[in-house]
Amino acid sequence: MENLISLWASSGLAQMQLGQMIMMTVGLVLLFLAISKGFEPLLLVPIGFGTILVNIPGAGFEAAPIYDAMGHMESPGGLLYYIYHAGIETGLFPLIIFMGVGSMTDFGPLLANPKTLLLGAAAQVGIFTTVIGAVALGHFGILDFTIREAASIGIIGGADGPTAIFVTSKLAPDLLGAIAVAAYSYMALVPIIQPPIMRALTTPAEREIKMEQLRPVTKAERIVFPLALLVLVAFLLPDAAPLLGMFCFGNLMRECGVVNRLSDTTQNALINIVTIFLGLGVGSKMSAEKFLNPETMGILALGAVAFCIGTASGVLMAKLMNTMAKHKVNPLIGAAGVSAVPMAARVANKVGLDANPQNFLLMHAMGPNVAGVIGSAVAAGVMINLVSGM
C-alpha cells in the first residue's frame, strides 16, 4: 500500500503544476512550428523537446548531482544539468557552433564587394535601439530590466542564434530560454517580417537596380581574409575575439584546402552533435518561473522591434551609400545585413525578383548577410565589455 502511495506520489499527475503544463504546451507549440511550419527546425526541435523534458515534474532533468562529505557521488545529476553547465554556462557550445558556421561560410561575395560590410554594420542599429527600448520600459516602470538584461534582449536584433546565446549566458542567464526562442523564432519569420518593411522604404525603381556581376575572388584572398579579420579583432576589439576568433578559425580550415578532413567534421558531425546539446541545454532554461512572466512578453515584443529596425537600417544605409557611390547597390540587399544566414539573403533575392524577374540578387545579398554575422559579433563584444564595467 505504501508502495502504491509512493508510486502515485511520484507520478506526474500528482506533482504537476499549472505552470509546468503550460510550459509543456509551449514546448509542443515550438515543435509544431519547427516541424510543420519549418521554423529553424535544427534548433527549435531540440529546444522544444528540452522544454518538455525539463518541465516533467519529478523527472529530475535539471537536478544537480549530490555528493557526500567524502566527495563520492550519492546521486547523479540530470542530463540537462550536465549539458547546461558543461556547454552553455562555459560558453563552449556557442563557440563550437560559431566555428562550424565559419567553416560553412563563403566570404567570396563579401570579398568581391567589401563595402557591403557597411550594410552589415547598419543593421546592428536594431540591437542598440532595442536596448534603449528595454531600458525605457524599465524607466517608465512597465517592466523591470537591468542593463545586463536590456543588452541581452537587444542582441536578438543581431539575428544570430549562437551570438545571442553566448551573450545572454554571460549577462543574463535566466532570460536564456526566452531570448533564444525569440531569436530563432524571428529568424524563421524573416520572410514574413522583412518584405513589407523593404517595400515601404524603397521605390520600385530602386528595387529594380541591377548590380554589376561580382568579380571572381582568388583562393589566396579567401585564405588571408579570416586571418586579417582575426588580427584586426586582436588589435582593436579583444572582447569580440572568442566569437570572431572561432568563426575565423572555422573559415580558415574551410578555405586553406589542406585540412579538409577537419573542415568536413566541423561542418557535419561536430556541429550537429553540439547543436543537439545546445538546443536541449537552452530548453533547460524554459521553466515556468523563468518563462511565464510579463518580461517574456516584453522580450518577444522588443525582439520583433529589433528585427524591424535592423531591417530598415540596412535598407536606409544602402540608400545612403547610393547617394555617394558610383556603382549603385540595390537597397534590398541592405535588409540582408541583419544576418539570419541565408534566409535574409533569399528574401532580398525574392523581393528583387518580384520587382524585376531578371534581377538576381542572391549573391549580392550574401555579402551583407555574412557581414551581419561579423557585425553582431562585434556588437556582442562591445556590449559584454561595456556592460561588465557598468
Add this chain to the structure above:
Amino acid sequence: MENLISLWASSGLAQMQLGQMIMMTVGLVLLFLAISKGFEPLLLVPIGFGTILVNIPGAGFEAAPIYDAMGHMESPGGLLYYIYHAGIETGLFPLIIFMGVGSMTDFGPLLANPKTLLLGAAAQVGIFTTVIGAVALGHFGILDFTIREAASIGIIGGADGPTAIFVTSKLAPDLLGAIAVAAYSYMALVPIIQPPIMRALTTPAEREIKMEQLRPVTKAERIVFPLALLVLVAFLLPDAAPLLGMFCFGNLMRECGVVNRLSDTTQNALINIVTIFLGLGVGSKMSAEKFLNPETMGILALGAVAFCIGTASGVLMAKLMNTMAKHKVNPLIGAAGVSAVPMAARVANKVGLDANPQNFLLMHAMGPNVAGVIGSAVAAGVMINLVSGM
C-alpha cells in the same frame, strides 16, 4: 641497478596477481566470443578490451587524479577513470545511446498493430520473476544480494543493454561489469535460448498462423507517436522519463523529416563514439574483486532464467490474446517482446519459416520487439522509484 629494480618492480610480471590474470583471460574470451562468434560485437569488443586494460597491474587505467592543496593537478587520472565517472556514473552515456537507438527505431509495425504492446509488457515478467529469484537466493543464504542488487539483476531480463547499464549504475554500480556482460551475452544467445522455449509452448498449428498484412502507417502518426508516449510518461511515470524521453527525442528527430542532419549524426558518429566509451567504461568495472566471486555465477544463472521466463511470458501472452481477439496473432512473435532488437524478431521469423516456409513474421515481430524496449524502460523507471524508497 636501482633503475633495473625500479623497472622490474614496475613490470607487469612482478605485480601481476592471479585474479588479474584470470580477468585478462575473461577479457580475451569476451573478445573471442564477439569476434569469432559474433556475440554483440559492438559492445563486447570494447567491454572485453576494457577488461584487459583495467587489469594490467601498474598501468593505472582507473587511477583517480591527484590534486595538491591548491587544486593543481599533481598526477592525472587514468583514461577509464575519466570515462566511467564522466559518462557512466552520471548516466549520460546510456541516455545518449538511448537517443541513438530511438533515432534508429521504426515504430511503424507497432503503430499498425498497437495491441502488440501487450506482448512487450508480458515479456517483462522475466525481469520481476528474476528479482524474486535473486531475493530467494539471499533468503536461503545461498548468495547475498540486497534489494538494489536484486533489481539490477532482474533488469538483465529486459534484454536491453543501455537500460541495464543505466539501472545498475544507479542501484548497484559494483555489479555493473557482471550485469552488462550477462545482458549482452544473453542478447547474443537469443537465437539459441529462445527457439526451444518457443517450440515447447506452441503447437505446429499455432506456429503456422498467418497474420494479416500490416496497414500502411502515415508520416503524421509516426511524428505524433513519440510525443504522445512522452506526454504519457510525463503524466504517469516520470521515473522512466530520462530513458524514454531521450528515446522519444531520437525517434522524433528521425521521423519529423526536418532535422535529418541531426538524426544522421545521432545514428552514426555520436552513437558510435559513445558506444566505444560506454564499452570501455563498463570494462573498467571488470576487476577481479568485483567479478570473480560467487555472486557473478548467480548473476549469470539468474540472467539466463530471466531470458527464458521473459520469452515464455511473451509467447503465453500471445496465446492468451488469441483466446479473446478476432484477428489471431502468431504466438511466436510474443517471444520478440523481450526486446533484443532486432535479433529476437529475426528469431521469431526464422522459427515461423521453419513451420511454414511462406509465413513471414519479421515485420509482425518488430512490433512487440520495440514494445519490449518501452516495456523494460518502464520497468526500469518503476524499479528505480520503488527501490530508492525501500
Add this chain to the structure above:
Amino acid sequence: MENLISLWASSGLAQMQLGQMIMMTVGLVLLFLAISKGFEPLLLVPIGFGTILVNIPGAGFEAAPIYDAMGHMESPGGLLYYIYHAGIETGLFPLIIFMGVGSMTDFGPLLANPKTLLLGAAAQVGIFTTVIGAVALGHFGILDFTIREAASIGIIGGADGPTAIFVTSKLAPDLLGAIAVAAYSYMALVPIIQPPIMRALTTPAEREIKMEQLRPVTKAERIVFPLALLVLVAFLLPDAAPLLGMFCFGNLMRECGVVNRLSDTTQNALINIVTIFLGLGVGSKMSAEKFLNPETMGILALGAVAFCIGTASGVLMAKLMNTMAKHKVNPLIGAAGVSAVPMAARVANKVGLDANPQNFLLMHAMGPNVAGVIGSAVAAGVMINLVSGM
C-alpha cells in the same frame, strides 16, 4: 567619456606587449608553413591558430573560471582553458588520437617481416642520445634543463606527435608548445632532413638492394597481433600500456571486421574532432613567457639532432642486420624506423627509386615505419617510469 576610456583600455592596442606580438607572428608563420608549405597541416593549422588566439591580450582564451564562495560560477573560463585542462592535462586527447592512429594502421608489412621491428627499435637511439645532449647543455651551464625536461625533449626524436604530447604533458607541461611545434615541424621536414643522411651512410649498391616480395598476411594474424602486443605490454611494460593499449584497441577494431561502424568513426569524426581540440590546446601553451626564451632554441636544435641520429641509427642497424642475415634488407628502410608515418616510408621509397627506378620499397618501409610508433611508445613508457622515480 569613461566608456571611451574603457573601450580603449580594453582594446588590443593598449594592452599588447611585444612578446604577444612576436608570438602572434610565430602563429602566422606556423600557419604559413602548414598551408603554403604543407607542413603537417592537420596539427599545425590548429596549433598556429591557437597560438594567435592565446596571445590576444584581454581576450581571456586561457582564463580560469571564477566561482563564488557557494560554488556558483561568476565568470566562465576561456575556451582554451577548458580544452587544455580537460583534454591535454588529463592525457585524454593524445590517447584518443592514438586509438585513431591504431585504427588507421596496417600491420600487414610488419607481420610479413617481423624483424623490421628491430629497425624501429634502433631509430629510438635518437631519443636517448638527445636526452644526453640536453643534460650536457645543462651540465656545461649553457641552458638549464631538468631531467624531466630533458626526457621530454628527447621524445621529439620519436617523430610521433601524440607520444611527444603525452609525455611532455606529464613531465614538463611548460615546454609543451615548443616541443609539439618542434616535433611536428621536423616530421614535416623528414623529406629534407633524411635523404642526405641516408645517402651518406649507404653505398649505391646497398641502396639498390631489392627485397623479396612480402608474403600475404592472413586475417587471423592481423587480429591476434594487437592482442599479443597488448599482453606483452601488460606483462613487461605497464607504463607503456596507456599509449600502446589504445593503439592496439584501435587496431583491433580495424582488423576484427565486426565493428566497422566503430572503426570508421574512430578514423574519421572522432579523430578529427580530437585533432582540432588537441591542436588548439597545444597552442594555448604558446605564450611569450613559455616560448620566447633560449630554451626554445635549444629544444629546436636538440630536436633536429634527435631526428638525424634516429635516422642514422635506423640505417646503420639495417646494415648491421645485413651482416648476419640471409635475406638482405635495403638499409634505406631503416630510416623509416623513426616513425613519422607515412612520410618516412615514402622518403625511403623515393631515395630507393633514385638509386634504381625499379626498386619499390614503400611496402617494405611500412614495417619499420609502424615499428617506430611502437618503439617510441615503449621509450615513452620507460622514460615516464624512470624519470618519475628519479
Add this chain to the structure above:
Amino acid sequence: MESTLVTQGLDLMLYGMGTVFAFLTLLVGITTLMSLVVNKLVVETELAPAAPVLTSTPQAVEPRIAKVIQAAIDQHRK
C-alpha cells in the same frame, strides 16, 4: 528481519508488473486513438504540406556529399 527482503521483492514484482501492464495497456488505447485522430485531421487539412521548408542556417550543406548521393541515385534509376 530476513523476510523484509522477500517482502520487498514481492512488492517490487506486484507493483512493478502492475505498472508495466497498466502503462502499456493504456498506451495501446492512446496509440489507437492517436492514430484515428491524427489520420482524420491530417487527411482533412493535409498537414499544411510542411511549407517549402527553407532549410535554415547552413547554406553550404555539404554539396560534395549531395553530389555523391545524387550520382548514386542517378545510377540506381538507370
Add this chain to the structure above:
Amino acid sequence: MESTLVTQGLDLMLYGMGTVFAFLTLLVGITTLMSLVVNKLVVETELAPAAPVLTSTPQAVEPRIAKVIQAAIDQHRK
C-alpha cells in the same frame, strides 16, 4: 537614481554603434587593401604552388569514401 539605467542604455548605444561602424568601416579598407596586396603578390610569386603536399599522417584516408566519390565524379562527367 532611475536615470542611470537610461544613461547606461544611451552610452551603450553611442559607444556600441560607434564601435561597430568604426570597426566595419576599417574592415572595408583593410579588406580592399588586403585583396590588392594579396592578388598582386600571389600572381607574381604564384604562391609556391603549395608543394606536392604530402598529406601527412593518416595513410589510409578513407579509401572507401574516396572510391564512392570517385565513382560519383566519373558518373557526373559522363
Add this chain to the structure above:
Amino acid sequence: MESTLVTQGLDLMLYGMGTVFAFLTLLVGITTLMSLVVNKLVVETELAPAAPVLTSTPQAVEPRIAKVIQAAIDQHRK
C-alpha cells in the same frame, strides 16, 4: 651535485635503450611464433567462419549510405 643530472641522463639512456631493444626483440620472436601458430590453427579449423554474424542492434544501418556505396561499387565494376 651537478653530476647527478648527467648520471640520470646516462641511466635513462642505458635502461631506456635496453628496454626498447629487449622489448622489440622479444616482440620479433613472439610475432613470428604467433604467426606460425595462428596460421596453423586457422587453416585447420577454418576459424569457425565467423557465423552469419547477425550484425546486432541497429537494424537501420544507414541504408542511404549503403545505397551510395553500392552505386559506387556498381560503377567501378562496369
